Amino acid sequence: MENQSAKKVWFVTGASKGFGLEFIKQVLANGDAIAATSRSIDGLKKAAGTDSENFLPLEVELTDETSVGNAIAETIAKFGRIDYVVNNAGYGLAGSLEELSDAEARHNFDVNVFGSLNVIRQVMPHLRRQESGHIFNISSIAGVTGGFPGFGIYCATKFAVVGFTEALQVEAKPFGIKVSLVLPGYFRTNFLESDSLITPAKQMEEYKEVRNVLSIHQNQIKGNQQGDPVKGVAEILKVAGIENAPLYLFLGSDALQMAQNKISFLHNETENWKHVSTATDF
Template identity: 40%
Template sequence: MTKTIFITGASRGFGKIWAEAFLNRGDQVIATARDISHLKDLVGNYGEKIFPLKLDVNDRDAVFAAVKAGKEHFGAIDVLINNAGYGLFGAIEETTEQEARDQMETNFFGLLWVTQAVLPIMREQNSGHIIQLSSVLGVVTVPTLGLYNASKFAVEGLTESLAQEVAELGIKVSMVEPNAFSTDWGGASAIHTNANPVYDKVKADLQAGFTPDFFGKPEATTQAILKLVDSEKPPLRLFLGSKAYPWVKQVYQTRYAEWDAWSEVSNEAHGH
């Protein structure tokens, strides 16, 4: 059955790869990007199956207008993939106010605006699937990506609540949590703070952990996304890549041990 997919940040990386995968199998795609010239090849190959829209997700009014235009163009929005976002690299002390606000504005508030715009359409349809691009860094953390971590932790909290709110409305909700992949997320799409040499060692230690097999192949994610979209009972959370789950499992074992060790203090604090 043909689906209509609304994808933000579709000009490169996961967004473009997934958009092409949907188009290739016959779905219709509403593809948004700040620069839609990067979508010319998809338009040339798939014609009327793709509806490109220029969009900055930080502009809430523009988001609502784009969602309305996409709905009017294809008649429905079956799946939303909130993919737009970027990485801010740098220690927390190095981060300026504007850099911090910009990171949250795009990764969290932009995602929120698109979600809010799509919800009335999906409620009216009594169907739909909202897929938020989170990250393994929305579950565990690394140093020098603190603001990015914070933005994805915020996406996780928002989305888990959303899933509970719309469970009886015919709307499915999922989060995709990739480990590191060889996209330009860490390259052309990234923003870097002005470096303070105090943090050179922690940055070097992080880089030293990037073994040759650390980064997954972005093209290998397409079957997982197609399966997620086609699932009758999709998971709330789906890791992408082989590194994410073992890492998270290890971190949570450490967390449980610490919580257990301090449980007596926690219980005393209840006051009964």
């Protein structure tokens, strides 16, 4: 085993850009170690720009559980343990439910949902043996509110992350493992760039609102997002390992506002229709 000087060990997916790349910078600056994954190890090394002994770049295909398992094993072999896991990898898909093909929708789920599940299955045995650890699953405010025309499948993947993370939190607690959901709003990363936001191969001219919403995202919101990824990652690092870590961690004032709006909406819906809800009991 090498390099026992690092304080803590992080395992972060999707680390060649955005939040993931910022994790590399801040984790190393804190003196911790980080194993970072990407589909291209050359691109990852170039983006990270470091040869620190505390940095382990890994080429991983998250939809291949064997590839994920090998990456976890390499991390343990080099650093001896894993303390924090960040399921960060994912991409956006912008198209109406009707025009997106089955293959396009399923691939979004394969990466955004099943990729994280592959990591969880492979890392949990190690965390259980340690009786410690903290898993951060990166969802989105789009995992709480789905009212974005053209983003239904993407929202569905992020809703799925919310659902399985809530279950994981109670499943992992007896083993001393903490679990947190991170739900960012709009952050000034490359999420709205063409390599991170995919559009349908076959678009339908009938969906003018969907095209308009996409145009707003690409031409008005992109580059003007109010969230600072440097500050976002810094706040996650503050939460890491604290005794009473939150299950829900909203990042950004916009995310907080949208979450509060959803809470108000649900409250009003349940109050307005409780006479129907309660009419079905024996």
